[in-house]
Amino acid sequence: MTPHSNRQRAGAEFVAERENLRPQWEGEASTGHVLQPGELDLSHKVILYLEDITVSFDGFRALNKLSLAIDAGELRCIIGPNGAGKTTMMDVITGKTRPDEGSAFFGQTLDLTRMREPEIAHAGIGRKFQKPTVFEQHSVFENLELAMKADKRVRRSLFARLSSEEGDRIAAVLERIRLAGEADRQAGLLSHGQKQWLEIGMLLMQEPRLLLLDEPVAGMTDDETERTAELFVSLAGEHSLVVVEHDMAFVEALGGKVTVLHEGSVLAEGDLPTVQNDPRVIEVYLGR
C-alpha cells in the first residue's frame, strides 16, 4: 500500500537522525521550527522511534536491544513467534512497562519512557489489547462516549453533556465499525468479533495519531477479518498503525511493511514476500 523506499532504516542513518534530536528536545531547535512542549512533532516524518530497548523479567530478556522506526501515516505489521516480545513492545510504548535500557520517542520530542500511561494516551497513542477489553457493563454507545477525545478531568466529567457534534462523531464511528444497530446494547452481550470492533471504535474515538493493535482479528470470522483489513487500510495515512498479527492472510491484505520480531529483537524487515523468503525468518518459523 504505502510506498517504502527506505527499507531497513535502523542502523547508522537512524542513529544519526536521533542524535540531532537531542538538542531540539532540550529546547535548542536548530532547524528553525518552533517547538511546542508536549506536542507531537512530526517534522522528520517519523512518528515512533524505539532504540536499543531492553526489558528483562527476572533476568529473562523479553526485549533485547530492539530498534524500530515507524513513519507518520504508515501501516506496519509486526509478526513473530509466540513470546517474541510483541506485546511487551506495546507495553513499553504505552508506558505500562518501563524499559531497563534504550529510548522510546513519539515524534521528535516526546520521551515515552518518562511519561505516564494517561499522558501517553493523551499525547495520541491508542492501544487495542490482545484480549478485547470493553466495558462490559456499559452500553456500546457509552463505551464510545467514555473513549471519546475530551477533557477527561473529574471537574469536567461531573458536568459533561454530549454536544450534538460529539453525538455525530459517535454516530460516525458506530457506522464505521458496523455497530450502529447495537448502540444501546450492553457491550458484554456482543459477540467476540463485535467486541474487537467496538474496541477499535473506542480507539478511533480518541482520535489517536498512532494506533497499536495487538492481534485485532483474533477470533473473527473470515468475513469480519476481511472488513477489518479494509478498515485499517482506510485509516492509514490519516493515522499511523502498528498491527501485531499471526494471521498471514490478514497481514497480506494489509499490504504494508512487515517487521519480524524474534527473541526480543528485529530479525527482518521489509514487504511480506521479501520477509517470507528470508532464510533466517524461515528458520525461526520452521525450526520450532
Added chain:
Amino acid sequence: MRTPFTVRLFNSMPRAGWAALALFALFAWVWVPLAHLALPADHALHLSSYWVSLLGKILCYMVVAVAMDLIWGYAGILSLGHGLFFALGGYAFGMYLMRQIGRDGSYGAELPDFMVFLDWKELPWYWWGTDSFLWALLLVVAVPGLLAWVFGYFAFRSRIKGVYFAIITQALTYAAMLLFFRNETGFGGNNGFTDFKRILGHGITTPEMRVVLFALSAALLAGVLLLGRYLVTSRFGRVLAAIRDAESRVMFIGYNPLHYKLFVWTLSAVLCGLAGALYVPQVGIINPSEMSPANSIEIAVWVAVGGRGTLVGAVLGAGIVNLAKSWFTVSFPEYWPFFLGFLFIAVTLFLPNGVIGLWSTLRARLGARRPAPAAAEPPVQGAAAEPPAAESSRGAVA
C-alpha cells in the same frame, strides 16, 4: 441547546423515584413531627421518643450506607474503615456539644468534665474555636475529608486495591480507636463525650429538638440520594463504573483513575462525617467503640444485604439490618452477632445482588409469565431501568 442543570437533575431519576422521594418527605417532615408533637401520648398513632430517635439514627446509617455504596458499589473500592469517618464527624460535632454544656457539668467548670477529672487547666489547642457552631460544622466536613484525602492519595497512588485496601482501612480505624481510647488524646478516653445539654442554646432532649434533628437527618439522606443519583448517572459515574470493571483500560483511554477515586472517596468520607454529626446529638453519646473494626464491617454488610450498585439498595439494606438489630438487641441480644454473620453468609451465597437483586429477578420472572401484551416487554427492559451494574454484574441473574 444546553439543558439547564435543574432539568438534568430532574431527568436523572425516573418519575417513580421522585414519587418515592415525595412520600419520604411527607413522612419525615409532616407525619413524624405531627405524630410525635401534636398527638397525645396515649393516642394510637402517637410516635414515641424511642421511635423518633431510633428512626433518626437509622436515617444517619442510611446516609453512611449510600456513601459506602458510592465507593464500593460504583467504584469497586471496599472500605472496611468507614466507621472512622462517621465517628470523626461525630466527635467534631461532639466537641461543640461539650462546649455547649458550659458550667452545667458535674464539676461546674468551664472545661468539659473529663478534662477537669484529668486535672487539665486549659483546653488543648485543637479544641480552639469549638464553641462556635460554624467552626464545628467546618470541622465535621474538614476532618474526615482531609484524612480521607491524604490516606486515599497515598493508597490510590500506590495502586493499592481490593483486599489490601480493605485491610489497611481496617487497620486505620483500629489505630484511631486505640488513639481515642487514651485519656491524653483529649477526647474523653473510653467514655467519650456524653451528657449533652444544648445545641445553639436550645435544650437537646426536648421533643422539638428531637423532631428537628430527625427532619435534618431526613433532609441529609434525601440530599445525599439526589447527589448520588446525579453522580452515578453523569459521565463521572460511568467513568467510575469503568474503573471498577477495568481500571487499566480506563487509563489507556486517558482518564487518571487516581483523581476519580480520590474525589469519590473523599466525598464519601465527608458524607459519613455529616451523618456522624447528626447521629451524635440523637443518641446522646460518642465514644471510641464507634471506631471498632466490627462497626465498619457492619456498614459493608448493610450495603451487601441491600444490594451494592443501587443507591436504593444501600438505603434498604441499612434499614433492614438496623431494624432487625434493634429488635434482636431487645429480644435476644446475645444472638445478634450470630444472626449478622449468618445474614452476611446467606446474602453472599444466595443473593449476590442483595434484596434489590432478588426483587428485580422476581419482577423479571413475573413479567415473563404475564400474558401476551405485557410479555412483549422483555425482562431486560425492566433491568435497564435500574442504575448500571445492578443486574447481571455479578452474574446472578443469568
